[in-house]
Amino acid sequence: VVLFFASSIVTMAVPPSSTNVDQIVKDIFSKEFKTSGSMNMDTNRVTGTQENQYKWPQHGLTFTEKWTTENTVGAGVCVEDKITKGLKLSFDTMFSPNTGKKRNILKTAYEREYLNAGLDVDLDFAGPTLHGAAVDGYICWLGGCQMTYDSAKSKMTQGNISLGYKTENTQIHTNIEDGKGFFGSIYQKVNDKLETAMNMAWRHDSDTTSFGIAAKYQLYSSASISAKVNNSSLLGLGYTQSLRPGIKLTLSALLDGKNINAGGHKLGLGLEMET
Known part of the structure; x- marks a missing residue:
């Protein structure tokens, strides 16, 4: 893993992780359309997840349990800021009784004023896979940068390089993925109510280009609307309403502009509760 270090005059707070550098853009494009359950109208198949967290703050511990309608169960434990300030260690395990498939992941993350680095180890029986990243x-x-090394194949399977610019109201992010594709995004907070975003991608191995634009508008303190459209004529619409503290309702739709009269459109209903 290549780490980028800066001098002692750095004034930036802890940088985001490599997967969250353009998270605010991802939220505008995706968060308003994400639900914890879904139903396929063509097959009448319903899927969903349930996750619970239990925190033991005096010891820096967090326990997590997760269950999905695909009959997959998971559990995890995390300890933070106990060994040294900024260090987070966690262990997650997933198990599917139907298939007998297991997955165990050991995660480490270290944050300081100008550095956010992590190393995850996927403990596969064929040989562990290492995922490393630093911002x-x-x-x-x-x-x-971000890399993945598969010890079973004795080769690097992923290598990404990113560069970004971030201020209070503007974010620009670019990424080169495996030397085969270029990805970029721009975020702009126009005012206290309106946020806009744009993303684009080009892959030279398949010579394909994609782009999209999205916006989120805060109607009032407890409600917002959002919209997105891409070059494939997919139009997404969303409405989010806070019913009361800790309870949020989301309605969403994804329409195929090329086949308005055909099937394939998606509707979403999400209810998010925090205690």
């Missing part, structure tokens, strides 16, 4: 911040600039 460094200097003033308003972000630079980082």
Whole structure:
């Protein structure tokens, strides 16, 4: 893993992780359309997940349990800021009784003023797979890399390089993935009510290009609407309403503009509860 270090005059707070560098753009495109359950109208198949967390703050411990309608169960434990400040260690396990398939992941993350680095180990019986990443911040600039090494195949299977620029109201992010594709995104907070975003991608191995635009508008303190459209004529619409503290309702739709009169459109209903 290549780590990008800056000098001691860095003023940026802890940078985001490599998977969250453009998270605010992902939220505008995706978060308003995400639910914890779904139903396929063509097959009448319903899927969903249930996750619970139990925290023991005086010891820095968090226990997690997860269940899905695909009959997959999972559990995890996380300890934070106990060995040293900024270090987070966690272990997650997933098990499917139907197939007997198991997955165990050991995760480490380290955060400090100008560095956010992590190393995850997927404990596969054929040989562990290592996922490493690091993001460094200097003033308003972000630079980082991400890699995956498959010990069973004795080769690197993924290598990404990212560069970003972040201010209070603007974010720009670019990423080169495995030397085969270029990805970029722009976020702009126009005012206290309106946020906009754009993303684009080009892959030279398949010579394909894609792009999309999205916006989120805060109607009032407890409700917002959002919309997105891409070059494949997919139109997404969403409405989010906070019913009361800790309870949020989301309605969403994804329409295929090329086949308005045909099937394939998606509707979503999400209810998010926090206690």
